[in-house]
Amino acid sequence: MSGLDDGGNGTGGAYGGYRDTAQVDMPMAPPRASAPVAMPGARVVTPSPSRPVPTPRTVVDGPIPLPATESVPLDRICTVERHLDEILAAVPQPHPIELAVLDAQGLLCAEEVTSQRALPAFDQAALDGYAARAEDVEAALPQAPVELAVVGESVAGAGAPSSIGPGLALKVAAGAMLPTGADVVVPAVWTDQGTVRVAVHAGPPAGGYVRRAGDDVAPGDPAVQVGTPIGPAQISLLAAVGRERVLVRPRPRIAVLCAGTELVDVGTVPAPGQVVDVNSYALAAAARDAGAEAYRSGILPSDPRRLREVLESQLLRSDLVLIAGTFASGGFDLVQEALAELGDMRTRQVTMHPGPAQAFGRLGRDEIPVICIPGEPVAALVAFEVFVRPAIRLMLGKRQLFRRTVQAVAGQQLVSPLGYRQYLHGTVMRHPDGGYVVEPVGDGTEALLARMARANCLIVVDEDVTEVAEGGLVTVMPLLLGG
């Protein structure tokens, strides 16, 4: 039995479940007269007759499949999986830190918290009523109530325990200490609620409505274990065992930078040819959503010495450095040169679309991981989802690194370059007949920020699929905030 999908907070799923993310697990329907002819080695996904087929729509022009990238050296071409594996194998596990319990919320516990105390600390009433002896009240019936003498009243917080004997009762509030001699609390609503004498209409069995000391936690018992995500219930338990602070896996500190001679800051009106830096904002937001402590460090300077100073200072204060647009201008690049001076950057053509230009390295004295992603804002957020978010979750200690995926029926034809894994922003909705239907919001070739902002998922089309016919099944990764 596998754990319920818990939004990736670490109680379910196994490390490495991401392989599923990319698999288009679809039944192959028999070819139909109208089905496009498959290229050798390429798959064409046609509708399964048993799935709901939405109203036909105009087919949009898909991206034009790219011919093989002969100009790129073979050792620089790499699959999504290989690039991701290398990043995940190299990201460090930041050392645990001690935080105030409220600041630990959402993080994973990094110590075995054992209780020095018993919880409850003393035998107590579980509700408002009368502490009594079970044998005195066991025969009580509404038509034949048992009368007890009320010897007093005990409220929660009262220190000195009293005691009762046969035929006696102590009025108790929920949480009040049980008097010695009592082994049951008769709920107030089972009595006439008398103050001098009380008529009991029913008696619980021995131990009824009594919380025994140590029932919940005995001294020395484990309370919160290593790897447990800390939420309100864990904070409740930590406070109860007297912990004001707790050791946790910290949020990784991520510096978000962007490179590009065309970039100006958001406060500036761009001149012709210039573009506002949106990536440092969007990626800092995405990194925070993934659980990181993200610093938006903005546009890299173009002066080589200042550029190197900025990179070095970011390497000193970060657990991971994220740079968008390193390869934006193509060919000779100051940022690439500055990075190369700091260590070995592996630049890659990853077989994905959009944004094959990716790089990764461990730079500086502390070998801080540096991930370079494309500067085009749609490709940047796709690369973030594919490579950076899993790395952040791994650094947080989460076991579930990847978003949950669902299979959805394509509401329109999707075309995809052979050999490239395509990620398309889309809108996925529940179909009234069951299952999901997905529509792309653009064709993936354009920098369509407004369309991307209307998307609620990424559609993943596998490397060996060149076309998904309308009605075919496709893998969809819902992009839920905080999910």
Added chain:
Amino acid sequence: MSGLDDGGNGTGGAYGGYRDTAQVDMPMAPPRASAPVAMPGARVVTPSPSRPVPTPRTVVDGPIPLPATESVPLDRICTVERHLDEILAAVPQPHPIELAVLDAQGLLCAEEVTSQRALPAFDQAALDGYAARAEDVEAALPQAPVELAVVGESVAGAGAPSSIGPGLALKVAAGAMLPTGADVVVPAVWTDQGTVRVAVHAGPPAGGYVRRAGDDVAPGDPAVQVGTPIGPAQISLLAAVGRERVLVRPRPRIAVLCAGTELVDVGTVPAPGQVVDVNSYALAAAARDAGAEAYRSGILPSDPRRLREVLESQLLRSDLVLIAGTFASGGFDLVQEALAELGDMRTRQVTMHPGPAQAFGRLGRDEIPVICIPGEPVAALVAFEVFVRPAIRLMLGKRQLFRRTVQAVAGQQLVSPLGYRQYLHGTVMRHPDGGYVVEPVGDGTEALLARMARANCLIVVDEDVTEVAEGGLVTVMPLLLGG
């Protein structure tokens, strides 16, 4: 077609969907020889033969059904729904505030953001390649390349647009301005990548790999609309249209207080009869998780004048005041008295278990909503889920106020008092044969913090159900952090 469940970020579901939360939508299997005899007016849920039945386990002692609460005036008894409705009808909608775009993350946009700019701002290359005239390259084939003269190179950010004529090409980087005269960008990988002359092996159709000015957003177009949850993609778009700040629905400010003569702060070793205040920590964490800005204001003072001062100051600085344990000591209570002086508190016996003692009112000059919940920590977190979390989400402007529920097979018998909706903490898991199986972590009568901390859901047993047999279907509300 309904929107995909989006974790409640406002793109799917209708206001008021919470009715579903409480409905145990289960098929009634035919009575079996071993089925318990149903009480009049009560339902007993028996297993449906088609569902997976987990390995039998020892049946735990359930809570003893409470007799009717005759001592409570009828007008103070109220259903979960009625109490919740009254809270939701009374919580205010805090005024929108302007925040820096990165601080707006996770909140709902409260203005119609229109763009003053075109996006893209100018016609540009969608990828690295050669800007050319489509008619010049349409006949190009790998075996019969078309040769063009390269008139120069344009990188992203270069200001002055150049121009080309027939037979000419300009080398362009992705994002660079398109020269006048060009209507296509030939991807570099479709050419021999020459610098003086370039051999083109294939030509895209007119407009191919060109991003046209205004394709994404035209000046005056709406960019981000009222009610849109602001995530990385919206932040990207806001930055692109030049917005550094945006009007959003703010996080409601919630003061979390607790009352109880038995309470001591977490730093103190409790004396016999005393209990550590865990609620102000756990509830502040739960309120933050729900999206509020929560202030842990701690234990209310017992001196009447200081008590009133604290309450008044919290009413001045909060959008909602949450008090746990107001009714902890039963009967005459200083906190209840102080609240009554500030306005009309409606104290209730809500037909729920645990924690029927609930209250709500709008107090002080500004009629700030005050929600009082039980002091017992398990009951407090249940009441938070049922009443406070939906109120916070309503104040945030979210359309989906309630957690998603699933139907699960009960792994063991559950008993529940007739007339009370019971909420039990449990562990829900996927069953290998499909569907979900749920096990309670306690029997709901005890303050079991350690058990609650191991739970990942609340099991909801309806008012008219007194018993769910092992294998019967029951409603389950997964408690995902941030979900």
